[in-house]
Amino acid sequence: MESLTKNRQSLDTLRAMIERAYGVDQVPEGDTFASELSYGLFNAVYRICLRDGAEVVLKIAPPAGVPVLTREHQMMRNEIAAMALIERESTVPIPRVDFVDLSAELCDADFFFMEYVDALCFGIEAEAGDLPDDVVVAGHEHLGALNKDLNQIVGPHFGPLAGPGFATWREAATAMFGDVLADGKNADVDLGWDYDVVEGLFAAHAAVLDLVLVPRLVEVDLWAKNSMMREGRIVAIIDHERAMFGDPLMEAGLTGLDLPSFPDPAPFARGFGLTDLTPAERTRRHLYTLWLAVTMLVETTYRGQGPEQYRWACEQLDIAMALLGRSR
Structure with a gap:
């Protein structure tokens, strides 16, 4: 790409x-x-x-x-x-x-x-239809289990690995979300929403982030395409560049809980050990979806992506805003 x-x-x-x-x-x-x-x-x-x-x-x-x-x-x-x-x-x-x-x-x-890991990219093979359905389901379950294992690593603070560190997850998440909004403003990215409205919606629900008390290693970007598979088993996780200390509920494999265009999260969730979400957990997940949607939209300018990707990202942001009670 x-x-x-x-x-x-x-x-x-x-x-x-x-x-x-x-x-x-x-x-x-x-x-x-x-x-x-x-x-x-x-x-x-x-x-x-x-x-x-x-x-x-x-x-x-x-x-x-x-x-x-x-x-x-x-x-x-x-x-x-x-x-x-x-x-x-x-x-x-x-x-x-x-x-x-x-x-x-x-x-x-x-x-x-x-x-060099001599294996196939799980996500690419699955997307191309080159893997049997049962292998795809098992692969996502395995990915969820591996992701859960990674989340057992506890950090000294919330936020980026090297800092700046924050004492609470609400402070860290609010600061990092604010950075993405600032990046969008600096590049004149049209979100399709007023920046103050998006920022205010995040802040209005941010109290649920105080329920996250332990700063755990979160991969953030662990999609199926960032895993390598051999003989039906994932043999390596790659691309750890966005890892931080935060809330495991923000992991990429759970994005499909909120955004229908992403893969079915059920197999990942089984491996991850996630069953029903409490209302507070569901709100946290919605906040992370909002954060992801804004990031994807801002990235279209920074990566030089075309209008089709921009329109798709705008649609994801509209869905995320509606999940938190703000519809057009």
Whole structure:
């Protein structure tokens, strides 16, 4: 997928990155050693074949001068920190990180190399209809169970992993939602709603966020497309860049509870261990749907996406506003 944030590099630069990470003896010959994995929307990602035939993945953060959302600044560093935390405190399978470079010497951004997981992208295969229905259902249940395991990791504060930290989830969520609204205003994004109305609706229901007392690791972006499957089982979770300490009810696998255009959340919820929601929990989930809808809408400008994606995001925001009692 195309995005203004993708920081593609020349083959010569890729060779220099490989040499720094793995040594000169692993720099491949020829010009066919790199293939772009293009379905992401933020980083440039390459599948690299080293000289000895081993395969690895290279992720490169956006160029220094490209506008990104407030929470996306240094987001690759957040992903690296999340992966280290997950490796240290859980048994959830993730790729091994081989090398990290934060110097900006070889290109104008952070980059890192990690293990190549020889498996299929669960979400892509499911969306294409290439998996049996029972495998898809089992995959979503497994994804929910793995997500629940990740949520058992407890952080020192609410909010971004590296801070700023907040003492309460309401403070953290309100601040981060406010950042997304500010990003939209700065880019003159038309939400189809007055910004003050959207912000006021969030604030009017925010008291339910005070019921979240433990800051748990939340992936936020753990869609099926961010998991790898082999022989019907998920063998790796990828793309941890948006992880934070917050409320597990905001996990992506539950989005279909509110937005019909997203996958049926029932299998994920079973694996996640979620049954009926209390009224307060349902309101929290609605707030996270509102937050997601605004983010998706603002992203259409920052990513350079077209009018079709913009119209779809506007529809999701209308649904989210109605869930919280504000219809047109």
